[in-house]
Amino acid sequence: MTTLKRAVTQRVSALKKSYGFHLVPLVDKPKRDLDMLYRLGIIRPLMLRNLIEIRNTLEHEDAAPPDDDACLALSEFVWYFLRSTDPLLKTRLSDITYVGDFDEPEVDGMTSPDDYPEYGTVDYRHPSEGPPLVTMRLPKAGIRDSAQDGCFEVVETSPRHAVFERDDLTIVEGSIVGPPDQLERLWLGYFRGLRY
8 A cells, every 4th residue: 555655656646747736826825746647637537545554554643554456456556557658758748729610611621720710839848937928819809908817918919920821810820828727617627638
């Protein structure tokens, strides 16, 4: 039980270091690592909590160990936990491109995000490096100069520039800094999408 718990603890620590999830801007952020991983959609914590409770009663209350079947079930669960989180540590995905579905280009011509009229590429930097960076190609009419519900607040890092042969589109580059509910939605979507 102690070895299984140590394996889980080391994996959670590695995930925490790689993704900085304790720095992700969430409303009512959980304090415990397992709760945070659950909130981000990375794990289901029931069996992990069970393992920790068993290990604590063994070490601190001198309780009898669980029977062989329970030990086998927990060891298999830890194996699945480690296996399912392996891809998250092999390569940290940072750039994700989101495409609009406003004006569908011809199906045969879709080979890159540039084939869509509207798209955005978000660079999910490690949270210690600052907020996510974004490059978006948007309709000029969709950009607002003041806060609006359901919209991201972007601090532009370079001047907007036009899209060749499209007077209605512009390129925006910057840092996504708010509002808090939209930042949380962005990060939750990132973590939930990592496993697929």
